[in-house]
Amino acid sequence: MGEFKLGERSDMSALAADFSAKRYIQVPEILDAHAAKAAQKALWSLPWGLCFNEGEAVHQISPDALQRMPPETQRQMLARVHQGAARGFQFLYNFFPMLEAATRLGKEAPMAGFFAFINSAPFLKFVRNVTGNDDIQWADAQATLFQPGHFLTWHDDSKSKDRRVAAYVFGFTEDWGSDWGGYLNFFDERRDVTAAFRPKFNVLSLFAVPTPHAVGVVAPFAKGQRFSVTGWLRTDDPPAEIRVLMK
Template sequence: MNSDQNIDFRLNPDLDLPALARQFRAAGRIQIRDALDIGTAEFLRSVLQNRTNWGLAWQIGAEGPRAIRYAETQALSDAEKLALCQKAGEAVGKGEYGFVYEQYAMLTAYLEQWDPTHPLNRLLEHLNDQPFLGLVRQISGVQSVIKAEAQATCFAPGHFLTEHDDLHSRDPRRVAYVLNLTIPDWKSEWGGYLNFFDEHGNIEAGFRPMFNSLNMFLVPQRHSVSHVVPFAPVGRYAITGWAMDP
């Protein structure tokens, strides 16, 4: 694979799509292990860990979401970043919605040409083409999806995303996805799980951020990303987004 924007994007050819479709339709969600060709997965992991200039996204209760780019993030001290996490955590402790994580806004970066040779530009094109959209349609049964939105995320130690359902007033989101690209031996003790909740607030299912796994679930579903603990040695890297109707 090249270090430029030319990605040889390949799904794992051994995926049993009919069996995966049956599993998805029974639960409305799935974790697909070894989703990509291993060369594709390793290349994308390297891009996220070594080639991506991370911004920062957060929401502190009713203040609404905020996002800043790499240069602004670099201007923040470690103490200021920690204070953001603590303030968001305090809001969550009062029952408010909140999140903090590192972000590279792939669609905005593509449209505004932040870095024309960045590999994530080409990845966004692949996510909006066959075979990825075909895989989403076949496994989910949602034939109406025609496009995918994407962002690169890194949940570093101290980061989290509280319970929500992914419904959006503008975007026709139908199927959410998380392509996990963090280190292969991610430990359960480090957190960063994609958790789903029943009507009583119990965790109904939890997906470990397993390297080269693709999580998919129907929208809406109540879910969160659990707190990545302070002693985690690395961040939880992923490409996340939604397959959407016209």
């Protein structure tokens, strides 16, 4: 866990009451200032791949493959993504698979320290207290980077066999413009937006599963980088490789 730790706070009961009432909350200054800067630095230097879905199938393109891909193939790929978005659920963003990397490489994996922090006793205690769910055992994780043209359409995180109680998003985005898209939108049953969280720095978004939400398309003129570490708080047993990191 090392350099990553939670910020000091005195609003735990207010956060829990808010979560219980609304089912989605934002927690400012989740990490101490030094830890937040360290996490952001680690994110900047990750080998970012690209991921998108084609119906139920998820495609993950490694940084190398992305670099080698001819422009015409990239154009065709993007056209297929847009056709998918016109039909239904679709996403496209840069990513780094923190869970897979930690499973394969253990402590040597990029972001292993932050992954271990998310699965440390203090953070798990924090999310158990705020969500009121004592059964949370661990959290999976991926790092994401939304750039112009990236998006994640309407969904509620429930379409998985994994036992997910809540979703979390650590935001590490600085100075995001209010016209740049990329907001985390929450919807009611009429598909009106009930809340839209602007990408921010050192803020944790926490929301119950299922809750309808989406990440709006990042505008072509957006200048920032929407960095996050995101995943789900789970009640199944952590994989053996992850249990080792949690010690």
